[in-house]
Amino acid sequence: MVRRLQAVFLAIPLVFGIGGCATNPITGRSQVMLVGDDEAARHSAQAYYQLLANAEKQHVLDDDPATVSRVRSIAQPLIAQAMALRSETRLWQWEVHVLKSDQVNAWCMAGGKIAVYTGLIEKIRPSDDELAQVLGHEIAHALLSHQAEKMSRVQLQKLGLTLGVLAGAVAGYNLSGAAGLADTVATIGLDLPNSRRAENEADAVGIELAAKAGYNPHAAVSLWEKMIAVGGSEGPDWLSTHPNPEQRLHNMRAKAQQLMPVYEAQRRTP
Numbered sequence: 001m002v003r004r005l006q007a008v009f010l011a012i013p014l015v016f017g018i019g020g021c022a023t024n025p026i027t028g029r030s031q032v033m034l035v036g037d038d039e040a041a042r043h044s045a046q047a048y049y050q051l052l053a054n055a056e057k058q059h060v061l062d063d064d065p066a067t068v069s070r071v072r073s074i075a076q077p078l079i080a081q082a083m084a085l086r087s088e089t090r091l092w093q094w095e096v097h098v099l100k101s102d103q104v105n106a107w108c109m110a111g112g113k114i115a116v117y118t119g120l121i122e123k124i125r126p127s128d129d130e131l132a133q134v135l136g137h138e139i140a141h142a143l144l145s146h147q148a149e150k151m152s153r154v155q156l157q158k159l160g161l162t163l164g165v166l167a168g169a170v171a172g173y174n175l176s177g178a179a180g181l182a183d184t185v186a187t188i189g190l191d192l193p194n195s196r197r198a199e200n201e202a203d204a205v206g207i208e209l210a211a212k213a214g215y216n217p218h219a220a221v222s223l224w225e226k227m228i229a230v231g232g233s234e235g236p237d238w239l240s241t242h243p244n245p246e247q248r249l250h251n252m253r254a255k256a257q258q259l260m261p262v263y264e265a266q267r268r269t270p
């Protein structure tokens, strides 16, 4: 029995590819990466183009040229800084689109596929510096491989359940119900919220990207205050998984102060 169970565990890399842990080049943190950046980017591109096609059919894609142009011109220097920070992202097919929607939302998928919702622009009324902070934070998630990490987490859960099924089968138990659950977990993988640690990382890297791109780091603080004021349950990723907003605000103020010299050297606004 022990030998058969060992065989099950030895089979893991065969079932799930080479995978394993990888050290993130920006944070130095070891991440479980059963799903790599390239794979996450491939899945994301598929989902992105599907979403854009649907948006176009519904006439909600890039419907206001002035807003699209504004969002793209704010994003462009941030993308340049992203490429400077992580050189392989020069190969990403970066794209920025605006979706007409009441939701206060923005995101950047693995591989640099970005969307900003008009609800964010209309309800928050961000300055260029503040919008740069939203984009910087979202781009940071992609640079830090957070989506690939989430997808890997789902794979791990699936792996755990699969192993349970295999071990259960070896031990004579029937856990086939758990296998069904694994499929459900996989399908919701892309929608999982980021962990609090991932959010803190994206805050720190995002505000730094923005400062290097010439956007005022204190705008991260004023943006966050506006976001809290708008509140509601339909918050963007930016508002999610932060059980301690005071602490986050405190961290942002400190980081903004620290980045002022970087910003002063690059500033875009008078």
Ligand SMILES: [Zn+2]
Pocket (backbone or CB within 6 Å): 137, 141, 194, 199, 202, 237, 238
């Ligand atoms: Zn986030």
